[in-house]
Amino acid sequence: MQVLKTTRNLILLLTLTGAMSSCKIFKKKPQQSAVTGWNYNDKNQGNFNVAKPKDIKAAPGLVFVQGGTFTMGATQEDVMGDWNNVPRRITVNSFFIDKTEVANVHYREYLYWLTNVFGGAGMDSIVEEAKPDTLVWRSELAYNEPYVEYYFRHPSYNYYPVVGVSWKQATDFCIWRTDRVNELTLMGKGYLDAKNQIKRSLNGSGQDNFNTKAYLLDEYQATPGRTATSNKNPLKDANGRPRTKVTFEDGILFGDYRLPTEAEWEYAAYGYIAENPQRKSKGAKRGEELIANKQIYAWKNNGYDNVRYTQKSAYQGAFLANFKRGAGDNMGVAGGLNDNAAIPAEVSSFIPNGYGIYNMSGNVNEWVADVYRPQNSLDGDDFNLFRGNEFRKIDMSGGQGNLRDDKGRIKTVLEDDSTLRNRRNYQRSYATNYLDGDSSSFVYYGYGTTTLISDKSRVYKGGSWNDRAYWLSPGTRRFLEEDLSTSTLGFRCAMSHYGAAEGLSNKSKTGQFFPPRRNKR
Template sequence: MAINMNWKNLTILVSCAAMVASCKNGKIFGKKPEKSDVTGWNYNDKNQGGYQVSKEKEQRTGPGLIFVQGGTFTMGATEEDVMGDWNNAPRRVTVNSFYIDRTEVANVHYREYLYWINTVFDGDEHAPIRNGALPDTLVWRSELAYNEPMVEYYFRHPSYNYYPVVGVTWKQANDFCLWRTDRVNELELIKRGFINDKSLKNISGIAEENFNTKSYLTGEFQATPGKAAKSKKNTLKNPNGTPRTQVTFEDGILLPNYRLPTEAEWEYAALGYVNQNPQPSKKEGKRGEELVANKQVYSWNNNVNGLRDTRKGSWQGTFMANFKRGSGDNMGVAGGLNDRAVYTAPVESFYPNGFGIYNMSGNVNEWTADVYRPLSLTDFDDVAPYRGNKFSTVDIDASENKPTRDSLGRIKYRMMTDDESKDRRNYQRADVINYLDGDSLIQGVNYGYGITTLIGDKSRVIKGGSWNDRAYWLSPGTRRFLEEDQASSTVGFRCAMDRVGSPEGNGRKTGINYKSRKQNSRKR
């Protein structure tokens, strides 16, 4: 009995010694440290330079978003150009994978934004900032309609909490996206203990000292580290192996910016093609080149006839979106309302499309990022098409040689100069909104907004149709525009986000991987 106990004790001692030995030089329980394929040096090893490589391997999905796997599709008209605009001629393009909101931004979400602004920028000197974020509730007024209840109650009454926010300009929608980015990233850093959790309780009156992602990454915003950041369990290390309190973008913790979707992204997401596509088998034995047999007319379609079938039968006759059926008919007859909404409907109303996204047809038109041009679809690049680029760079304070912040606490940017761009091969001008317009080389010639045309550099594309539009405008291929500083009772928005990494989603491979063959060595 004593002999057996001694053997057991000896076995335990040997095992412990082996474990301790395996933990040396970056090895954990026999696991070899990750090393560079080009130098052979270990990553995350203080004894070999301390170069840090993130353990975060995938991009997490931000709040409210749905992953949309990209691909090629025919952008533009689906049927006859009823309006005769000739602004949506079919064009085959490719959209990269991205994320988009599953619903339109609702009143309660925008009021959350206003609450934050009123709390953080509460001084009299910040009144323009607070007022500049307010939606225009007067968009509901009409010379020949009694819409005052909508003016007074639509945005603020809890009955309308989850109805889409309207009366928001393109600029305001863009600012909302920037604010949302910072709040999501700030909360993630607090959850992981890299920022003190008490900071969320002390936001009143801090104004430009609020957390901003870019300011944080450039070191212009100094956050108070949380407990986890100083702990030995912190996976982020300095070169000398001590815990690192400052997160970098290379760590994979911070998300890319929320933003408005491009016109191509919006249209692709609206079509919801994933619902029609044959999915490859687990072994990827079947890989279809052309997965889209027919271009659907509306976002809810599952076939070209406009019907969606269920196991219990067809939904023929049921309204699949909130729109205006005909003159004077915005919701049907009492006792049998067709879409059950005289104006807007809750953002989760009706059936989601193939990607699981709600109200991509009807309810409200939605802002996209693009500057409107009638012939954009003929000028676009084949991949990630977009018009509206103004190439900028961080504005560096020459006296202090560091970035500067504006009154909102955001890092200032400046337009790149022609001198900085002249030697580039991919672009020569920073402002390329008018690229290929035909007038960029002629001095003094432009679109002449308000004189010869209603189209200008502030014209932004709106998509999707609204509660007050006929069915034609519900087709994802139709397109209209509105000035970026204007608002409407029929226009709202939703946010998008870039996808980094594999275009097929987390846990998926990029590219096609084949089994490697060993080379046959010949005897000589």
């Protein structure tokens, strides 16, 4: 009897489940437009595809840096007599930055790809232009030939920071990295056929290689992968058919890798993030005025004495960065090496800062995106400060289907100033020397005559293995021509963050949200 009753209940349950399914009780209601009332992602109403708002994940190698306000510029005594960085309070929006400096093995990966793609197509000059200048190690009065031969190539130096790379070469690396990460993302999600894609790219494809912007502009025709042609493809066209082409609005592609701005780099270097010790609940965390004193280096003052670890432990007295302690002292004495590195050390060595970023003080200096100018308190905006803008547009002179240059990138030209006359926010496409070195400022730098500053002078920061401790402070800055390089200068990449400033959570929203108030009637 009990068995019969159980069977009867099971049949009833299955019947009810089927009835509810047929009535579409469990069907999710389509998202609706608040301005037109039409449904999104509904094939019966045009199928306008709207991806669910979500925070982007950190791309390979990057860590999230929550933005905020800070005092940018050197605040300690300027022992160099070169006060070119007047302190000023600015705000930097949230962004991503590399956890470590770009290493030799990463740059060799880049050259390997260039060799297969362009060398096989008889475009060897592109490969040659990308190679680092290993002769930066040479000196008339030092024996550094082993570094010339082996530092970049030998496996022992795989994870040492790449040096001898100019600002231009570093920028090209960032573009290449963007394309490789997005290409792999599309292959991994099945929107590009992986086997065909790899074979096509690494067999002398030359100009016809995958480029993110070329793909989005239909200047690159790829073989769709399994997901793209499957009925399970979540991307649909207006007729409800699987859409083989991914757009940026789908939230699948990553943004551009690039060099960090000087403001971003300096902000990330200080690692300005802290937990409120009085926090007892989620609402008690406000994060305001947690930094009472300006740090000198990339690590917090608490627990450290300038460049040494001072807390009682096995690390007490250890140097926190790779730098030159004094004349003739690059690593200390045998049996008691202070920083244990005569030249650059591995990119993940030494102590990370509050964001978990390594070697923002010491090891190698790092290129940033900015054009160099001696700053004053009025030079630039106080939000996302940057000098070096060139506002460009796609070069359509060759017509659709011919928008790519010899490297496979979309060709661009400066916007025509005559078309910008009625704009309020900018009226010049070349803003690198805006109000400082252009006709409107009545300032001229006289490059090569009275100064070495020009529109090709790029900022680098951070100090190196061959610099004194003064240059390890994130507030210090120097410059070099964008096509030159040294044995003490490397780089790391950054990426803009989209969405809520707190980031890394699907629940994060911009602004403060309060319970809705009901009107009394």
